[in-house]
Amino acid sequence: AQTVTQSQPEMSVQEAETVTLSCTYDTSESNYYLFWYKQPPSRQMILVIRQEAYKQQNATENRFSVNFQKAAKSFSLKISDSQLGDTAMYFCAFRDDKIIFGKGTRLHILP
Amino acid sequence: DVKVTQSSRYLVKRTGEKVFLECVQDMDHENMFWYRQDPGLGLRLIYFSYDVKMKEKGDIPEGYSVSREKKERFSLILESASTNQTSMYLCASSLKVGGGDTGELFFGEGSRLTVL
Numbered sequence A: 001a002q003t004v005t006q007s008q009p010e011m012s013v014q015e016a017e018t019v020t021l022s023c024t025y026d027t028s029e030s031n032y033y034l035f036w037y038k039q040p041p042s043r044q045m046i047l048v049i050r051q052e053a054y055k056q057q058n059a060t061e062n063r064f065s066v067n068f069q070k071a072a073k074s075f076s077l078k079i080s081d082s083q084l085g086d087t088a089m090y091f092c093a094f095r096d097d098k099i100i101f102g103k104g105t106r107l108h109i110l111p
Numbered sequence B: 001d002v003k004v005t006q007s008s009r010y011l012v013k014r015t016g017e018k019v020f021l022e023c024v025q026d027m028d029h030e031n032m033f034w035y036r037q038d039p040g041l042g043l044r045l046i047y048f049s050y051d052v053k054m055k056e057k058g059d060i061p062e063g064y065s066v067s068r069e070k071k072e073r074f075s076l077i078l079e080s081a082s083t084n085q086t087s088m089y090l091c092a093s094s095l096k097v098g099g100g101d102t103g104e105l106f107f108g109e110g111s112r113l114t115v116l
Helices: none
Strands: A003-005 A010-014 A019-021 A024-026 A033-039 A046-052 A064-069 A074-079 A088-095 A099-101 A105-110 B004-006 B010-013 B019-021 B023-025 B031-038 B042-049 B065-070 B073-078 B087-094 B111-115
Touching: A003 A088, A003 A099, A010 A019, A019 A105, A024 A074, A033 A064, A033 A074, A046 A064, A046 A074, A074 A088, A099 B042, B004 B087, B010 B019, B019 B111, B023 B031, B023 B087, B031 B073, B042 B065, B042 B073, B073 B087
Parallel strands: A010 A105, B010 B111
Antiparallel strands: A003 A024, A019 A074, A033 A046, A033 A088, A064 A074, A088 A099, A088 A105, B004 B023, B019 B073, B023 B073, B031 B042, B031 B087, B065 B073, B087 B111
């Protein structure tokens, strides 16, 4: 069965620093999607970034980028120049025929 | 913009009550999902639906049922609420696989249910 593991339940960094959230997954499939979702306090979950497994190039969205290591089944999220608004719960998710979420990492950006 | 609307942000119910959580999406998405979110457990899939009048059990369907009479609406039903169903409930929708599907889920704001 597919699993998604986020090994960091909680993290804190200073504003403007770079932070990396880790995610590993387990699957026997070769074609799938990986996602990072962000859930700000008391607000709805939104997509941060998406990676298709067949694409070798790492996805980037402004200050957010991923390090996708398919062989290692690793999918980490890097947030550069972190901002107070990045404070949120971050979920890594895997999808082939259904979507499986990790347990989340609570990220605090400190002023 | 895609909008997924959950009818109630906060509910307080008593043990044994029947509870309805409503979810409506306005983007003509085929797929709809109900998740439960608990601290330290992440999101767990309760039920999902890929079409009208169609439903499939997720990972934790016990104590829940669903209804999808119209494409845009997906309801979660707790037939007899219990205290262990106190949780945040998230509805989500997406396009069908192969139908321009990027895999992305669009979420509602969540319904926080407290069962006393």
